[in-house]
Amino acid sequence: MTNVAVLPTAALSAQQITLIRRTIANDCNDAEFDLFMAAARSAGLDPFRKQISPLVFNKNKPDKRRMSIITTIDGLRVIAARSGRYRPDENEPGLSYDPAEKSPTNPLGLIKAVVKVYIDDKPVTGVAYWDEFAPISDEWGEDPATGRRKPTGKKTLDTGGNWGRMPRVMLAKCAEAQALRKAFPEDMSGLYEGAELDQARASDVLPSEAVATQDRDDRLARIGGANAILFQLFPNAPLENVVLGQVFDRLAERVSEIESLQLLDWFESANRAPLQEFWARAGGDALELKKLIERRRVELGRVPV
Known part of the structure; x- marks a missing residue:
């Protein structure tokens, strides 16, 4: 209380x-x-x-x-x-x-x-x-x-x-x-x-994107590497350890492949914490990825059902 x-x-x-x-x-x-x-x-x-x-x-x-x-x-x-x-x-x-x-x-x-x-x-x-x-x-x-x-x-x-x-x-x-x-x-x-x-x-x-609620050191210790971040790129697929320098390219490629707003919503929700960590460690690239996701959301919203 x-x-x-x-x-x-x-x-x-x-x-x-x-x-x-x-x-x-x-x-x-x-x-x-x-x-x-x-x-x-x-x-x-x-x-x-x-x-x-x-x-x-x-x-x-x-x-x-x-x-x-x-x-x-x-x-x-x-x-x-x-x-x-x-x-x-x-x-x-x-x-x-x-x-x-x-x-x-x-x-x-x-x-x-x-x-x-x-x-x-x-x-x-x-x-x-x-x-x-x-x-x-x-x-x-x-x-x-x-x-x-x-x-x-x-x-x-x-x-x-x-x-x-x-x-x-x-x-x-x-x-x-x-x-x-x-x-x-x-x-x-x-x-x-x-x-x-x-x-x-x-x-x-x-x-919510700028303030990390987790201790970054603890998270890095759990995932077993200071130069990589765990993402789930596909539903029901295992987590993928993506090297920090390759995160933007890998995620940008994945976002461009997504063909529905429902799947894009899942992608953002499933990777909320890793995306926050990406922002903390590479703010410029994370901001560009955020803009790319927003553009993809607009594109998918214009696709006829």
Whole structure:
């Protein structure tokens, strides 16, 4: 049973609710606003203190529009503290570096952050990898021939926010948020620290595709290889271990062979976790594969029955 206190939303005046609607939740439609306020009540967090807020993706694309509920790391800590079972780690986050990884998209050469929290004095670990969470996206430039913008083929780190100024802090927040959700799944399910979704905002993908709920190291240990991912390409067929460098070509070939929307739905559902892992390990190729699947879905939808 949850120990989270309920936000006394009934005590909010009509003027306060209107203020939240016009400011914090100004991107929301009516249904999204109702859902956000219900989530705030359920989590016991205060929108006015920025403990919780809505984030709308693809605002101008009705078919892809989605809302995610985001919190600050302090908001997640508040929920944990109310349980009476939470204790933060007294040590600094564990940060891993690799000088060979230093680049304009990774100024410090950060690899991962590891943070522990304690529930009933038992440690729970959260891990966040730089490549999975840093807001890295395609660089765009002007095509001299057409005057239109197009990808340059390079990647860029969004330094407009805190990732450029305090990368260690941002990565550690992502790791701590994952640890807190693992420790208190009933109270924090569906709540994400804002930093966890910065890459989704930069790359225009849905939150569910950007935030991995599994520990990648554990998964790699289970499948027995750090350079391959298990996929099920055909119904009733055994799993196929596809080398990372061949995943895009192999899956693109398979998607092009699919002849029905029903089979395409099965393919995406059966491979949901492996596709998320592919995104975490090769974001650019995964995004191109996502676009290819969407194009195939449109093509199959136009095929006469």
